[in-house]
Amino acid sequence: MTYSPEALVPIAADYPTYSRAREHFKDMLDATATGRTVTVARDGAISAMLPVDRLRDYFFRTVSPRVSVFRQAGSVVVLMEGRPFVAQGTDVDDALDDLALSLREYAVDWEDRLQHAPNHHDAWALVQLVKLSTDAELRDWLERGGE
Structure with a gap:
């Protein structure tokens, strides 16, 4: 309908x-x-x-991070499948911290200029989740969030 x-x-x-x-x-x-x-x-x-905690919890459960982790040339690489985010570090924690930082930078760019670009329009929920999350909550989502 x-x-x-x-x-x-x-x-x-x-x-x-x-x-x-x-x-x-x-x-x-x-x-x-x-x-x-x-x-x-x-x-x-x-x-x-x-209530922001309810909205954040909803996004935590419904926006899937789809994070893949693998080793490459002596470092750990993490990427978000289906999204243009990849990060690397000396270990998984370093790589996830770098990914979280990339997401924060993206959220700022999205609000400033990317939200009207056709290939970024659907990132609204991801951006809201990033904005509404502390660093610890964002890391928790990257490790175990989504459906």
């Missing part, structure tokens, strides 16, 4: 205007602190405010 953008617009927002949301910003934060997702309508678009 195909949905048109117009079919998605009638979702009722918790706050039908930006002004109303601004007046109730503390209430919005309180609601998200209890696990609720709060929505705000503005100019026909609806945005969501939600």
